[in-house]
Amino acid sequence: MAKLTLSDLEHVYPNGHRGLIDINLQIQPGEFITLVGPSGSGKTTLLRTLAGFFQPSAGSINIGDTLVAGDKTWVSPERRDLGMVFQEHAVWPHMTVFQNVSYPLKRKRFAAADIAQHVTAVLEDVGMAEHMKKKPTALSGGQRQRVALARAMVAQPQALLLDEALSALDEPLRARLRQQLRRLTMEEGLTTVHVTHDRSEALALADRVIVLNRGRIVQDASPAEILTKPANSFVAAFMSDAAVLQGSWTNGTFYPDDKGLYIQPDALASQPQREITGVRCVATVAPEDIRLETIGAHQPADTTVGTVTSVLAVRFGTELTVTWSGGEFEVYAPVGAMIPKISDRVAVHFDRVHVFQDSAMTTHAVHA
Numbered sequence: 001m002a003k004l005t006l007s008d009l010e011h012v013y014p015n016g017h018r019g020l021i022d023i024n025l026q027i028q029p030g031e032f033i034t035l036v037g038p039s040g041s042g043k044t045t046l047l048r049t050l051a052g053f054f055q056p057s058a059g060s061i062n063i064g065d066t067l068v069a070g071d072k073t074w075v076s077p078e079r080r081d082l083g084m085v086f087q088e089h090a091v092w093p094h095m096t097v098f099q100n101v102s103y104p105l106k107r108k109r110f111a112a113a114d115i116a117q118h119v120t121a122v123l124e125d126v127g128m129a130e131h132m133k134k135k136p137t138a139l140s141g142g143q144r145q146r147v148a149l150a151r152a153m154v155a156q157p158q159a160l161l162l163d164e165a166l167s168a169l170d171e172p173l174r175a176r177l178r179q180q181l182r183r184l185t186m187e188e189g190l191t192t193v194h195v196t197h198d199r200s201e202a203l204a205l206a207d208r209v210i211v212l213n214r215g216r217i218v219q220d221a222s223p224a225e226i227l228t229k230p231a232n233s234f235v236a237a238f239m240s241d242a243a244v245l246q247g248s249w250t251n252g253t254f255y256p257d258d259k260g261l262y263i264q265p266d267a268l269a270s271q272p273q274r275e276i277t278g279v280r281c282v283a284t285v286a287p288e289d290i291r292l293e294t295i296g297a298h299q300p301a302d303t304t305v306g307t308v309t310s311v312l313a314v315r316f317g318t319e320l321t322v323t324w325s326g327g328e329f330e331v332y333a334p335v336g337a338m339i340p341k342i343s344d345r346v347a348v349h350f351d352r353v354h355v356f357q358d359s360a361m362t363t364h365a366v367h368a
């Protein structure tokens with residue numbers, strides 16, 4: 001339940017690759033943060049540096065008031081008092097569930113009666129008390145992962161570090177464990193850092209989402225802010241599957257390079273300053289911010305017109321693909337919206353568009 005402070009942190013791998021660059025991050029006691037980013041963005045490097053498996057090349061890490069790395073100080077992973085859960089159910093196969101979960105308390109020299117009480121309580125919390133005498137080989141993947149979680153939490157660590165801890169599980173088990181994890185960490189007031197490549201999971205679980213790209217933090221914000229105020233086109237494209245449109249910004253208007261696209265000025269949710277003029281920009285538009293309408297007899301001449309090329313019914317509505325001369329958009333239509341058929345020509349309206357002066361960023365977007 002400690003505050004974690006990472007200051008000016010850098011990690012350079014032996015081959016010279018810069019895994020972490022200029023990481024500054026404060027995680028408050030009891031806060032649940034998710035680290036998300038494309039493959040190779042540095043999520044695992046950051047978590048492992050925090051855990052003490054990697055020594056930072058520069059900067060410092062504090063757990064609570066204790067300096068654990070930096071300024072010629074180095075505290076080994078075992079002495080950082082952190083709970084950890086990895087993707088592959090890292091429980092000891094030769095020990096029973098009870099023995100696995102009691103291990104951190106034995107190391108801290110708890111009395112046998114206290115161990116029994118704590119282990120039983122945490123196994124009840126994760127719904128595994130009835131299995132405490134079993135060996136992990138007799139458990140399902142989800143059950144083993146719950147044992148790993150119980151073991152990571154039992155000794156009330158300073159913080160819980162999760163590296164793709166739910167990723168190997170199938171839905172709906174994964175969804176259930178996700179809810180359990182959130183409830184337990186809140187009840188215990190556990191500071192939690194959760195690495196995931198799953199963007200929906202990152203947004204659903206976190207108090208705060210840290211988006212990484214190429215070893216750097218590119219946005220540090222609440223889930224709502226990440227979606228409604230992406231810091232740049234990379235975040236918009238990566239986190240929202242937004243379409244990226246090249247163009248220029250002149251006198252407060254975005255002019256897409258593709259002349260078939262029309263973006264109404266009142267759709268602009270973020271934009272460069274009005275005085276900045278004649279510069280190259282990119283606009284991003286998320287699938288849920290596009291509305292499709294049937295083409296009417298009195299269609300304004302500047303309407304963007306596209307052709308529907310795929311229609312997919314999903315749980316919360318319909319996913320469509322619409323192409324126009326220059327490219328394609330993904331569109332999410334909510335339940336009750338007009339749903340066209342494949343090959344229909346439709347009017348495309350952009351309800352919310354972000355314009356950024358950062359065209360270089362979009363080239364970095366690689367989906368995990």
Ligand SMILES: Nc1ncnc2c1ncn2[C@@H]1O[C@H](COP(=O)(O)OP(=O)(O)OP(=O)(O)O)[C@@H](O)[C@H]1O
Binds near residue numbers: 014040046
């Ligand atoms: N031992 C190593 N030596 C050199 N470079 C490494 C080493 N381990 C990782 N890297 C590089 O550091 C960068 C960050 O890797 P990291 O594993 O932290 O990414 P990640 O965001 O966790 O990716 P993924 O989602 O694929 O697990 C990548 O470019 C990776 O190739």
